[in-house]
Amino acid sequence: MTAPRWPDVRGILFGADYNPEQWPESVWAEDVALMREAGVNIVSLGIFSWARLEPTPGAYDFGWLDRVIDVLHEGGIAVDLATATASPPPWFSRAHPASLPELADGTRLWWGSRQAYCPSSPDYIAAAARLAGVMAERYGSHPAVRMWHINNEYGCHVAQCFCDASAAAFRSWLRSRYGDLDALNTAWATAFWSQRYGDWEEVLPPRVSPTWRNPTQQLDWWRFSSDALLEVFRAERTAVREHSDLPVTTNFMASRFKPLDYMAWGQEQDLVSNDHYFLGEDPAPEVELSLSADLTRGLAGQAPWLLMESSTSAVNWQPRNLAKRPGQLRRNALQHLARGADGIMFFQWRASRGGAEKFHSGLVPHAGIDSKVWREVVALGAELRSLAHLRGSRVHARTALLWDYEAWWAVELDSHPSADVRFLPAVRAYYESLWRAGITVAVVHPDADLTSYDLLLVPSLYLMRDSTAAALTERVRAGATLVASYFSGIVDERDHIRLGGYPGALRDLLGIRVEEFFPLAAAETVQLSQGGTATIWTELLAAGAAEVVETYVDGPLPGVPAITRNSVGEGVAWYLATSPDPATLTRVLVTAAREAGVAPALELPAGVEQVRRGDTVFVLNHTDRDVTVGGTLVAAGDVAVLPAG
Amino acid sequence: MTAPRWPDVRGILFGADYNPEQWPESVWAEDVALMREAGVNIVSLGIFSWARLEPTPGAYDFGWLDRVIDVLHEGGIAVDLATATASPPPWFSRAHPASLPELADGTRLWWGSRQAYCPSSPDYIAAAARLAGVMAERYGSHPAVRMWHINNEYGCHVAQCFCDASAAAFRSWLRSRYGDLDALNTAWATAFWSQRYGDWEEVLPPRVSPTWRNPTQQLDWWRFSSDALLEVFRAERTAVREHSDLPVTTNFMASRFKPLDYMAWGQEQDLVSNDHYFLGEDPAPEVELSLSADLTRGLAGQAPWLLMESSTSAVNWQPRNLAKRPGQLRRNALQHLARGADGIMFFQWRASRGGAEKFHSGLVPHAGIDSKVWREVVALGAELRSLAHLRGSRVHARTALLWDYEAWWAVELDSHPSADVRFLPAVRAYYESLWRAGITVAVVHPDADLTSYDLLLVPSLYLMRDSTAAALTERVRAGATLVASYFSGIVDERDHIRLGGYPGALRDLLGIRVEEFFPLAAAETVQLSQGGTATIWTELLAAGAAEVVETYVDGPLPGVPAITRNSVGEGVAWYLATSPDPATLTRVLVTAAREAGVAPALELPAGVEQVRRGDTVFVLNHTDRDVTVGGTLVAAGDVAVLPAG
């Protein structure tokens, strides 16, 4: 990653998506006045303006945008200007029907909502790059414009397209990866099921088929599809840079979005930005928010990042869109800030009156400014100004959680031992145990430099490259503590089994050998020897060099080791062969952390979060009761911002 | 609506669909003899006879139908003759493949079941009108034929078609509605998500798309699709009337059928007829039946109506088709009669031996006439003859429940605050509370004349026109009592939010202001201040002029008003900001009814229904125990038919 470049805006960035074209021009002046009242210092502009800016092919109407930008500039509001390419206008789709996406079953997706384009459509890419260039040429020198917002949430609705153009692009990508068909046939193991390819033209996307498609084909399809959208991003960025050297970003959707390899995408951003929305019905949504923030920081190479979108209260796209309770808007914002955000922005400035997102909250709600939401927005703006010193500071973490999108894609392919083994829940369990212990985690790619981390977590890293196994071994030998879960290190990057006993990549490091998986039935629970329980998975494991920490009391494998610990060089490698209950998992992880010299926060009440950024400690009380932490009273729902002791 | 016109048949109409073409001609004489034994005075004929009447294009075979009608006429059985257009023959579909319907995802529906036609197919409409004309010309003067049964259950399987012909028809309809594209762009709020249309040819049905389609486009699509089928009805009616002035009807499927705006369709019928089938697994199917009957009466402008189809026992299309218990056939029939039906008819005369509906009950079951069903049919025929004096009489109701298909369509669009807010359950809760209190309800369109109603119910009327808000306000000022539920009066007819605080259309009338919705999580329950509970919904509400009747004890908004009451002029406007438990809802509604001078039935046992039609009171005991009501013993499952006291 190149060094981050940020827009020329002072203090913590604070603002929102601004969609003035949805409102009469007479409202704009009031908008700017209210922005100033709230302390907004930047807005994202033009994201969905293509149809308005280019109402018919090649005929532009920039007058209204000129006026908006001028009004904002007069008000001292900076602009994060979009390339306006997020959704092509109806005329574009009608003129280029081959640009419409197709599902795996051949269903064509039509215009009438948004993002109705095939990521590999040459027509779309050309048109998007052209518009991006026109925007940069016209506005790149306007003093209000400080950064570029390339497109918007790439792939959020159409991350993969199965049309013929995509098939051709996939073949090109595969030619680059494999060189010749023999290499592809070997990697894809096409000797199985008579799948051998004799001509490149025979190779297709994994369209619907009588039964499971080739797993390596599927894995390469995930890789290709992420790369195809990355090419769109690059084409737009290139067009912008011909006219402007302002920083560029595109807004990610970490942590729940699977299709894009954001670890790779992060390398291409001047600054990493992210959209995060609170999941009302998650049993612990505050943990999910923290994980998203820590992941985004990982995508930024542990540098500060920008929260590009979040909500002041309810969203509109969940089955039941829970509103934020009083104080929650502030607490969620400070949570992002504490975990490395240098800007807090929202979708959107003014709640829409019509359209599919009209029930999404905004900074100015339907009820107007005599409202809880507006008052909290104004207060947040003031508080962020008081925290301007945090900008640029780093979050403290000595624990690394290995996160690899390729491993995520691979572990969730079909036809596996158990459909209950899912990437996010596995990662979340490990993450949540540490969160509750007050141990801050850095989310890192397996190829990252691990030397600054003393505790290494490897949950469900099913696909593991040789280099990763070597790096982990080296780091443990040098004194680190590693904790690996079952179904890690099982296959190589081709999704080929590492033979000779599982987990092939980590067998020696862990000092064990597994000869057979014994997944548990749905809802089956087994007892562990120290009183805990476990679910999902067991395996026929023989401890070699490793010490047996726990065994199964019952289930399919009574007496067989469930948790082991292996001393290697100066370090230790733990292995959890099952999915233990949260208390057991926490006990193991805290023990491992202490071994690694990573101390948990003392006596942290349940539901209270503690994290340090720079010289500031944040204590966030997500509960509805007052608590005392380290002598500080933190009221229900409140946040204490303290100098590091 | 024009004045109702009824067929020239004496007494309560009693009969069934009759499909003689499914049986050897030798059975017909026995059929007529049995009809006479049962007191059948009318049958519906020819509904699915197209393929038999026109076995090849343009070549008609009327001989068998001539003979059937003559046999019926000789037996004194009147004929409700169908236009025979309900299902085009295979030769038609094969000759006109463009007439086959298409789903939103492009899937084509084939012939081989029934109703395989696109409602906007010019070929189908022309062929249906031609056949309707041929039928009317040939049989319009036959003395047995007394009315016309246009088509059958329009839209029951294909209420919407997304093909190119439908797209063209949709555009024509939109041109009529909006005049020009600017008006459409404004109404559809196309500034959102770059959806602006620059050419009419760009406008499409809401086919599958990457994400939510434009909500106003969807709403207009519901409107158009109802109108498109209404045009088919009109084309057939016009063809019939060229040759016959007998009354015409088409059979509705109220109350559960959503796609057709029966409030508009009712205006076009000489007499309103309805098909109703008992839902075995509904927790209170007798309430659902009553609601259907009351709604149908509403579609008929509170005039008598015809139950065109019902079942003597089980149907065949539910997952488990529960049979009617002894006595239930009579009780259900009298329930319809008590709520305004002037005729009780069934599908079908003789249970089929083959085909998809062979397990649907009939008047003559597979087992023959030595059967419970046949004996109950004969007894019902006799009892209906004894109730002939009811024909033409009116049902008494001073309570109006506002029902608007446009509001139904709008409230259930996607991307709303809570998927738990559904039209029918909301209406049902209010209706059922009153049903259990013995208060009879008139279901009326919001634009109806409300002057004869003292209690006005507004459950989930999310979309509300200005005229409705004005009429409700006027009626309350003049002394009526109104009860409105949450999520009523939120948007205008374009689905645009009424700004400034919810519910925009009713804020002043209710004397409250809501600034934010707080939907509850799935299965979440909150406590109310008077001991009850509530689910689904709460909201941040401030009482202005209104009195606070109940507040929330817990949940997201403790202390916030949940139920309010506002005195306006001579009347009162209640507001329920949540979905209370049935006991609480009943308490509020009965209190409001008493305020309105609408007295509930005294001491009505649970499961017992009371309703007055003309000078007759019906007491229907839906339970399996004997009860005493007003001094009258009503045995388990029995019905008392009493003179009004």
Add this chain to the structure above:
Amino acid sequence: MTAPRWPDVRGILFGADYNPEQWPESVWAEDVALMREAGVNIVSLGIFSWARLEPTPGAYDFGWLDRVIDVLHEGGIAVDLATATASPPPWFSRAHPASLPELADGTRLWWGSRQAYCPSSPDYIAAAARLAGVMAERYGSHPAVRMWHINNEYGCHVAQCFCDASAAAFRSWLRSRYGDLDALNTAWATAFWSQRYGDWEEVLPPRVSPTWRNPTQQLDWWRFSSDALLEVFRAERTAVREHSDLPVTTNFMASRFKPLDYMAWGQEQDLVSNDHYFLGEDPAPEVELSLSADLTRGLAGQAPWLLMESSTSAVNWQPRNLAKRPGQLRRNALQHLARGADGIMFFQWRASRGGAEKFHSGLVPHAGIDSKVWREVVALGAELRSLAHLRGSRVHARTALLWDYEAWWAVELDSHPSADVRFLPAVRAYYESLWRAGITVAVVHPDADLTSYDLLLVPSLYLMRDSTAAALTERVRAGATLVASYFSGIVDERDHIRLGGYPGALRDLLGIRVEEFFPLAAAETVQLSQGGTATIWTELLAAGAAEVVETYVDGPLPGVPAITRNSVGEGVAWYLATSPDPATLTRVLVTAAREAGVAPALELPAGVEQVRRGDTVFVLNHTDRDVTVGGTLVAAGDVAVLPAG
């Protein structure tokens, strides 16, 4: 069925699918050495080798297969050689896109997994027959090759195709069945819903349609689709027999596979072979295995059969793939043997390293031969050699369970009284009661000779031909005991109701008359008069000649008979009008068995299976505790193989 012909291999066949093309040639020698160590005497070869054998159209590469067969022959391993047609190569599908299958909704299925061909594709059939002939010509005389494995698991993914070529083939099949359209119109009851066909070209497969397709069309579609694949089998077999007279088979998937009429297919095999996989999450998977084995024996006319595929431990295609516990591999194998298998084979020899089935267990697991699985394989091979005397011997059974694929297809068509009436669960309940009583069942087609059976079970034989009713009546008159369930004998082979009271085909034999079905609601339970309970179904039944054994205490029909017993001639006919709890069902069935002179095993502990083959009695302990049966101690999980007393 012609007399069975078996391959020239001594003793019990023992082996596996062998896919050497997935491994480097250097591994082959080790493979053969290990096969010899395990006692493997036959392997199936070449099943998915088409793309390797014919890498481009018409250009064959047989060298590697020549070498593999030679290596096997040198090691004394016999070969079951496949026609290699199971999955056409990508080049074939690309060259013949019309050969790709289509779903009922028009979705095309692509290559990239396996079996991507339309069963009625002339191109596929020609190519498969050509390759089968080439294989037989080249290898028919090789001394290692002892039998032919035609194709593989016909229809497992594509049992029905709805494309235009299939439509044409369906029409040809219908012309053969019905002769003219009038006969088809009568059989399909097309007078219903205006479905009358006037031209053969109008007749289609039951593609997606607005609502339920014609039931007889659907039933004929099941018949046609089974026959279409049987034609593929015959084409391949014919091609093979031009060059070889070795025995041929194709591997079935009884008992859970519904689309193929294996009763008809069994007639066409030289030896019947079957694939069976243990269903980990079945509540009693050992019962399901036994039923599969007994059904397969029935497909073989009660002669020995070959277990062509099974698994040494977990499979890969269930949601959670439970591994086999220690000892289970042996116990399952002996279960098949005890119920008539003359060979025990597995998929596959060596667990794959890549591809969709890499997590399917093999004889040589990923961990290698230092493993539980390998040790159990070697032990099983030794034990099978000690049981060679069983080969050719017969299983003892005096109870016949009538099984008819046409009845299965018909009873599960849509639009029936209750979706809870399903064929397999109904059969399983009867089967499991007898299994637990130690009574061995012969599964027979209704047209089979029943004279050797004293107890006849008729569970859910909804469709019943006149001949079946006559045969059952004759057998009961002659002294047999029959037990029939509700919803048996309802329709004829056209799916037309047998009128006059249910069950039309068995009314007289059972001495009862049912006038109306009263299915129960979901999860509804009724009480029976002798203390048991029942679910799913009740009916309004009048006992004529029959004795009433039990009645309903509550539910919709209190006091109505639930179980009856009718003496007819020398025999007895029982009727169960409902679905009783297992204890009640067992009581009735054991009573009926004793009446028939069929004695249950005395004091068989729960979970213990007893079955006699030839002069050997097998006692299989499926529990985790030791038991004593007839004085013999059988350890937990163990199998006792005893001489018949």
